Amino acid sequence: MVENSCIHISKLVKQYQGSDGFALNEISFDIFDGEIFGLLGPNGAGKTTFLSILCGLLKPSSGDVSIYNYSLNKDIESIKKIFGVVPQDFALYPTLSGRDNLMYIGRMYGLRGNLLNDRVQTCLSKFGFDKNSDEPVKNYSGGMKRRINLIGGILHEPKVLLLDEPTVGMDVQTRTAIIEHLQELNQTKKTTIIYTSHNLDQAELFCNRVGIIDKGQLLCIDSPQELMKKENCADLEEVFLKLTGRKIRD
């Protein structure tokens, strides 16, 4: 295990029942405390499988993940408290208000009383919900839902934040605001951020390190600048295409 590593992934394998191939094939690497790590890959590469294993939604076929010295195979309940998860789909009740959704999520992470109220109010104000926090989520725009979805993941101030394509389908303003908030969170709270995205420009600017994964195998891992240098490419997208090919994936 590398020094300063908060997440140590060791020979992680995932094979789905009835499938011949491996969704993850013996991948091993470390994620460092307080870094912003981007997991990149084409469709079906194994990104979502990896995140799902990390947050306890799926069990690995073999291998283990150590998160702040907790074993994923043995201490899943302790690990769940460390993580904040922002799913790609909106994980919100449409008929409840943004505030009620957040109050529920906060309670489920054990927040209560004034602490819960203060956190919810602070986050709502920070993400621009001063006026419409008590309206039903179904009346919100896509960007507003995306922001509430994100707040749901950070409300309990997790040590590690998992984001599955957090800015997909958003306008430039919302996307920028979210990325800025995440960077602030990383700098002020030292939150480790693991995120997947198809937006390689964003990943290049946002991530300290990226890993490119394809067909269940980790192809490379380093800072975007180092990868561009190693592969002699002008940008991360070129690196990506060079390593994963141009063939369209299902």
Added chain:
Amino acid sequence: MYRLLATCIKECKLLIADKTGIAILFVMPVLLVVIMTLIQNEAYKSLTESSIPVLLVNNDNDSLGLSIENGFKEYPICELTLDHGEIYKTNADIKKQMLEGKFLIALIVPKNATTILRGDVENIMNGLIDKTKSITKNPNQVNIEIIIEPTANKAFVVAITSRLKEFLAAVKTKVLFQIMSEKIAGLVDSKEKMAMPTKDFFAYNENYAVRDNKTYQPNAIQHNIPAWAIFSIFFMVLPLAGSIITERSEGLFIRMRTFPGSYLSILSGKLFVYFVVALLQFAMVLLVGKYVLPLLGLPILNIGTHLFALVALTISLALAAVGYGLLVGTLFNTPQQSAVFGGISILIMSALGGIWVPLNIMPHFMQTISSLSPLNWALMGYYELFIKGGDWFAIQFQLLKLFAFFVCSLFISYRLYKIKIRLY
């Protein structure tokens, strides 16, 4: 515990926000109970308290006709219209009135009916007293015509014709005694008339087979309140299963499974809220039966005397309904599928369970099948408490079966959930 409370708060807010769901859960049961009770109460009343419109055309105007007249005047289920052949002269007149819905049944006593009867009886008596005279084998018959409106309830027709036959038998006996006494008086050369008993030889006492010594009056309320409360509580399966499926099919399920603690504890919070809703539904329907329906002229609901047994039965019923909702919600993948299956399965189980029609009018094999319906178990339990004066002991099997249904539903749902979770 705090997570359970958090889920309960969330579920309550979701319910309050869903106006249609609230209507299904609380308004529908009340409407069902009020409407069905009013309808069925009329049906009950028709047989026991009022009012079958009967036309009696008495063309005889002698003792036979008058006896029938008096008998039907005192018969409480009849709304009698009497005619002595002045208005309704032909059968065609009568049928016309019946087809217009004025009468359900018409009885026409022919002219000289008493004379014909007396002639027949005298013939018998003469044959018995005087051996030289023979008894006619083919007496003149009194043809009493009965005309029935085609849609008339068979039970009404049977009630009226039975009553008629009863009067005719009584009149026949009376005439027989009269003539016999006249003949005997003639034989002993007595001028005095023989005194006849004024009372009937038989008296009838009707009692209900109840477990205590209280008086119960079976009526539409005693059936409809528990029956439609059970139906409505089970109809909760639709919003409950829909809610489970919606949560499972959206990103919410991912978030829930990443919360600390088990997903089952979150599900327990949801089930608990619906369990409480079921209890509230029952309490509300009970209050309607006790305080609202009497305002509409219906009898007051009698809930028996074993309140704790009633609470236990209602808890078991609520658990069974919640368990079934969970099972349907786990089994199906879309709210549409669960709504169609849930709705139809409850309709079938309720029909089999005796919610719509009493079990005793079902064919024997249907009665056997009906004992498989959890709605039937609950209904039989409430019959025991509300109608038969039963206690804990009387409903023990119903309690046990409903609770076992709940446990089985939980177990099957858990196995299904484990299978489905592998597919995610």
